[in-house]
Amino acid sequence: MEKILDIKDLHVSFVTYGGEVQAVRGVNLELYKGETLAIVGESGCGKSVTANSIMKLIPSPPGKIKKGSIHFKGQDITKLSNKKVRKIRGVDISMIFQDPMTALNPTLTIGNQLTEGLKQHRNISSKQANDQAIEMLNLVGIPNPDERMKQYPHQFSGGMRQRIVIAMALICEPELLIADEPTTALDVTIQAQILQLFQKIQRETGVSIILITHDLGVVAKIANRIAVMYAGKVIETGTRQEIFYRPNHPYTQGLLNSVPRLDQKGEKLVPIVGTPPDLFSPPEGCPFTARCPKAMEVCSRVYPFQTELSDTHAVDCWLQDERAKKYIAST
Ligand code: SF4
Ligand code: MG
Numbered sequence: 001m002e003k004i005l006d007i008k009d010l011h012v013s014f015v016t017y018g019g020e021v022q023a024v025r026g027v028n029l030e031l032y033k034g035e036t037l038a039i040v041g042e043s044g045c046g047k048s049v050t051a052n053s054i055m056k057l058i059p060s061p062p063g064k065i066k067k068g069s070i071h072f073k074g075q076d077i078t079k080l081s082n083k084k085v086r087k088i089r090g091v092d093i094s095m096i097f098q099d100p101m102t103a104l105n106p107t108l109t110i111g112n113q114l115t116e117g118l119k120q121h122r123n124i125s126s127k128q129a130n131d132q133a134i135e136m137l138n139l140v141g142i143p144n145p146d147e148r149m150k151q152y153p154h155q156f157s158g159g160m161r162q163r164i165v166i167a168m169a170l171i172c173e174p175e176l177l178i179a180d181e182p183t184t185a186l187d188v189t190i191q192a193q194i195l196q197l198f199q200k201i202q203r204e205t206g207v208s209i210i211l212i213t214h215d216l217g218v219v220a221k222i223a224n225r226i227a228v229m230y231a232g233k234v235i236e237t238g239t240r241q242e243i244f245y246r247p248n249h250p251y252t253q254g255l256l257n258s259v260p261r262l263d264q265k266g267e268k269l270v271p272i273v274g275t276p277p278d279l280f281s282p283p284e285g286c287p288f289t290a291r292c293p294k295a296m297e298v299c300s301r302v303y304p305f306q307t308e309l310s311d312t313h314a315v316d317c318w319l320q321d322e323r324a325k326k327y328i329a330s331t
Contacts, residue, residue, distance in 0.1 A: 004175055004208055005031035005054070010068035012049050012058060019280045023049045025232035027068070031176070036202065036209040038223035040216060040255070042276060046232040047212045051178050053078075054210075055095055056085040072176070091121050094169035098181040100161035103168070104153040110137075110164055111149030114171055121172050136167040139204065140197060159190035163197065170201065177201075180212040195221050216259045220244065225312065228252045231276050231287035238313035248315040250292045286318065298324055 012024035024046040031037050039047040052058055054070055056077055070077040072093065077085065089095075097103060105113055114133035118124060124132075130149070137145035140163040153161055162182065169177055179198070183191040199222050202209060213219060219226055219240070226243040228236045228251065236249040247253045254272040274291035277283050285300040286292070292299065299318055307320040318324040 001032040001035075003030055004033050004073055005029070005210075006069075006071040007050070007054070008069045008071075010050065010053060010070065011066040012046075012053055013064055013066050014062045015064070016062060021279050022282055023232055023279060024053070025279075025282060027229075027232075027234050029227055029234060029237075031208055031210060033175075033208055034202065034206050035224040036198070036211055036222050038211045038213060038219040038226045039229060040213060040219055040226055041229035042214060044276060044279075045229040047229050048180055050229070051095070051180055051210060051212050054176075054178060055089055055093060056080070056082070057095075090117055090169075090174070091172045092174055093176045093178065094172070094174040096162075096165055096169050096177065096179040096182050098184045100158065100165045100185070101153065103165045104161060106153050109150055109152055110156075114149070114164075114168055117168065118171055132171065133167075136171050137164070139170070139201065140164070140167045141193075142167070159186055159193065162186060162190075162194055166194075166197065166201070170205065170207070173205065174207060176208050176210070178210045178212070181214070182211070183218060184213070184215070191218070192221075198222055216255060228255065231282060232279060233287065233316065235288070235317070236313075236315045238310075242310065242313040246309075246313070248309060248313070248320065249288075249317050250294050250319075251288045254291075286316070294319060296324065 007027055007029040010024055010027040014021045014023055027050055039050065041047050049058065053065055054077065058065060065078050111130065111133060114136060115129035118129045118132060133149060134145045137148060142148050142160060142163055156164065183194050186194060195218060198209060201207060211219065211223060223240050225237065225239055227234045228243065228249065230251050236243065236252045243252060247256055257270040258272055260269060272291055277287045277290065283289065283300065285302050286304055289295045289299045296318060304316045304318040305321055305323060306314050306316050308314045
């Protein structure tokens, strides 16, 4: 499979009055053509910061990519000028956020907003842009697109607005679509419809998708692979099956036990007790130590090596590592 995105050892910090928040601390992630990768974790775990780094949308100051690389189709985005990144943004890589209203301009018609990006980036006539916009509205399931093109955002429901935002993100045929909590602001039935829409779009366009969410239920339906983040690190990655049926990291296990699952009716939900560590001064060892029911002495002192459980499944936890014994014995 063709790799279209390769993130290596990414470190992102924010400098505040209180000190430096180390939001992302050595993230490695890969994305292959045509797949959906979900990045999952509690708020503040660094998933949005990782996504924003791909679009070079880290406000600087206070933010800074301190280390690492983000290769997209062979070029390192972290090294590109802002001018070059603007050419990629919205054209090769598009992003969708939680609240569709912030992405739409209330004073412009949907038609204007859809064709704006096209006219800017592609050398096409108004008629062609219009036809393409109507085609996009069809793809995302907006009825009577000809008529709807003339309307303003407030004339659409929340779910319809998110469909329009998705159409806007796709109109320049990007290779990568990043969706940050795209269904969180919507009610449950609409959420399901939007997730189905992502699947349909992927089938029809072959776009690769990064889906960011705190909600494992969302992921269960559409992700091919899942990366679980905790305290600025990816602590486990695997296929959807591996993460759901053979979760290995105690945090992933905790996450799964804390959400309702269709395949385990009647099981008790167990919240993960405690809070994530302060990222002003992150712990040297495993950041989950304070909340981990299986923590050992070594865990608080040394960050675990990554263990590969299969070609697709990797975990950062001492429980899986023979070397833990050596560390315990030697100290
Ligand atoms: Fe728990 Fe230790 Fe594994 Fe961290 S490394 S998840 S503290 S067992
Ligand atoms: Mg977020």
